[in-house]
Amino acid sequence: MVQMRKNNETTIRSSRSTAPKKDKKGRILDKFKNAKKADGTPMSRQQKHMLRKRAKSMCWICTEPALADCTLCLTHLVANRERARKKIGCKSRHLRSTSYTLENLRRQLRGIRGSQFSK
Ligand SMILES: [Zn+2]
Secondary structure (H helix, E strand, O other): OHHHHHHHHHHHHHHHOOOOOEOOOOOEOOOOOOOEOOOOOEOOHHHHHHHHHHHOOEOOOOOOEOOOOOOOOHHHHHHHHHHHHHHHOOOOOOOOOHHHHHHHHHHHHHOOOOOOOOO
16 A cells, blocks of 8 residues: 555656756756847846747736636736726727626626626
């Protein structure tokens, strides 16, 4: 029994090892290591961090899983929408768009009834 447990633990540990490979200085060795911007200058480590999150299909602002065919989570998608609306000065809302649909679905799942925008 003990040997089986040890074997199971080792298999779990080996499957869990998704940590990126690093060089001696601790820099991550992946396809973004020598990434360059469009003008040929090297990317900053923050930009590489964002690209790595996108490649893992995580929201590039926080670390929640991103929506399908999107680089943001629902929280940040809604925040971006509202920021853009405020900047442009929109008065109408496209209530059948993806962000509104998913936002309403999330409210229903949480048990919150009504929308703060339905006046
Ligand atoms: Zn997010």
